[in-house]
Amino acid sequence: MSETVGYARVSSAGQSLDVQLDKLKEAGCTRVYSEKRSGQQADGRPELQACLQFLREGDTLVVCRLDRMARSVLDLAKIADLLNKKGVALRVIDQAINTGTSEGRLMFSLLGAFAQFENDIRAERQADGINKAKQKGVAFGRKRALTDDQCKRIRTLRQEEKFSIAQLAERFNVGPATIYRALQTGR
Structure with missing residues (x-):
């Protein structure tokens, strides 16, 4: 029997999971994994790892927003590939994505492409800023401890x-x- 499994995450202990948990309950999740930690890498989030390990073919993983599950396009691609191999659908409540449908798969792919494009542009801008600062003589890194x-x-x-x-x-x-x-x- 397939399950609808939810995953919720906030970045710091001071934030509340309540809104996400309510949405996941409303979406029909029978099991919810949640954690309060920064989302830099998926492997650094034990509850997400436990959730991904639990999921079986035919299950649906539900998250409120993509950024709650993945913080980078690479991270998102890895998770999406894992879900695809396991035969698990992904539903994103706030962004109306459901990879259980062909439209949802298309939207998910487009979102990933746009996110990658945005990431590339940000990296280019950052590199330009660093180069300009270096040309102006700005020193990067930690100040030397000794003269x-x-x-x-x-x-x-x-x-x-x-x-x-x-x-x-x-x-x-x-x-x-x-x-x-x-x-x-x-x-």
Whole structure:
């Protein structure tokens, strides 16, 4: 016997699942998996993994919005492929998608294509912004813990006065790994 299974997710503990849970109940879900965690990767969400593992041929997975299930086009494609292989339909309540119908499959494919296009454009804009910032001399990354003069001083103290790594780290208020890197930059 096929089941209608729901999945709900919010990004943080302070948010409520109530609205999604009500919609899933109204949609006839007999079992609901839910979690409160960021949705970067599907493998980092144990309830989604349990839900996907539970689903059998003929079942329908119901979510309120696509972004509750997948946060990237790649993630969405992987999940959609898994559902397709298992013979499971996907129903998205708020976006009126049902892959159990040919129209729903078409809409799902179009949405995926548009999402990929949007992602590509965003990546291009970001790369342009980074290049412009670099041209203007903006430095990216974390600020260096030690100046060049401090690195020279560390090498001198180590070689001439035989300071230990721990003593140098304490004196310059940095970790031992930073001291090791400072000692290697002089070679």
